[in-house]
Amino acid sequence: MNATERGIREQFPLWDRAPDCRIAPRPDHVQVVVGCGTSVHIADSIAVFLNAHGRASRPVPGNEWTRRPHDYVPAGLPVEIVALSRSGESTETVAAARTSREAGHPVVAITCAPQSALCAAADRLIETDTHPEEGIVMTASASLMLLLGMRYAGMTVGQPTTAAARTLLDRADPHLAGLIEGRTHFVFLGGGAFYGVAREGALKMQEMSLSQSEAHHPLEYRHGPISLIDERSLVIMMYHQDTLEEESLLAHDLLAKGAKVLGLGGPGTISLPVGGEPGTGPLVCLPVLQLLGEYVARSRNLDTLAPRHLTKVVTIG
Structure with missing residues (x-):
């Protein structure tokens, strides 16, 4: 480790x-x-x-x-x-x-x-x-x-959310190696507050593993980006409970086109529940996205302690 x-x-x-x-x-x-x-x-x-x-x-x-x-x-x-x-x-x-x-x-x-x-x-x-x-x-x-x-912002974020995040990471961990096997295209989807975390997941994948990755609002994905989906794709879907039905239909479309789907809070190749205090799902999911980037980097023999072209602090001038 x-x-x-x-x-x-x-x-x-x-x-x-x-x-x-x-x-x-x-x-x-x-x-x-x-x-x-x-x-x-x-x-x-x-x-x-x-x-x-x-x-x-x-x-x-x-x-x-x-x-x-x-x-x-x-x-x-x-x-x-x-x-x-x-x-x-x-x-x-x-x-x-x-x-x-x-x-x-x-x-x-x-x-x-x-x-x-x-x-x-x-x-x-x-x-x-x-x-x-x-x-x-x-x-x-x-x-x-x-x-x-x-x-x-006024939210309650306490020990129940910490416990939920640790549990989700532990439950996801055994599945990650199988999900990334043969996959070179990584898609992170999330709506509402999940969207910023989806973007962060895509960034982690890029800087840690030098992989092709992208992030979108879920229902925007059909409007062009879905053209890239094939048997090399892994989609990380962070489900928003307000739009669970629509996002589930999208996940099934992606599965039918050859993608694997890690469903956090909804259906997928692997489906895992997301707990925590109300509204804290984006935080609960974030460590899983970080570990996913580390595992992909490791599969490519890349050292995440020395990512290419990056420094710890970006200073200009």
Whole structure:
């Protein structure tokens, strides 16, 4: 077991030790959740949770917000920036926080690095420790920032969710090797708050195993991307209970076209239930997607501690 896998399997005690969120979104402010790479995918899910809890929100990549803020939120609306960065040093995210603060917008930082540049650019801070062996690829830190963002949105995320995530990982683990055998095309599907996690799963697969991967809202998949499905495809379907019937029909279509389907919360080649507190399914599923990327990398003799062309912190200039 390498350090990447240890970080995936040992993240659950970190969830239970993560601090309760003692701050809340400012009333009447649009919540702009910014990040880069993994963090902007996590931001996508956090923004959905904020909207679902009555706080107008949207996710924006860091540099897009710095350079084109009014393409995303009309001028004149009060905004609060929620900036996500594991290291607190990512150039684009720190710049988004600094320029926002200079413009008079309050900034909340969610990070695993106290005393970082992002913390210095924030008015309020939500931080926790990540796994000490975590390398370039974000695993435990991604889950932790999602958890903290869910609590910031007003959700209850406690020990029952941790237990559900650990159980799902344990149940999925014996099936992953069989699911990936002979598969070179990986598709991650999820609606609502699952969509950001689907994007993160696709990113993990790319950076860990150098594989062809993609992410979509489930019912959008028939509108073009399904043309790529064949006997080399593995689809990870994260079912939303609001659309379980429609997504189940899609899964059966994909199976008929030769794909294998890992059904998290619904039917598939392998079907596994997703537990946890209400609405926490995206967080519960995330460790399985991380371990899947590690297993595909291992099958290709790739070292996830040294992914190609990547560094732990992206700094520019």
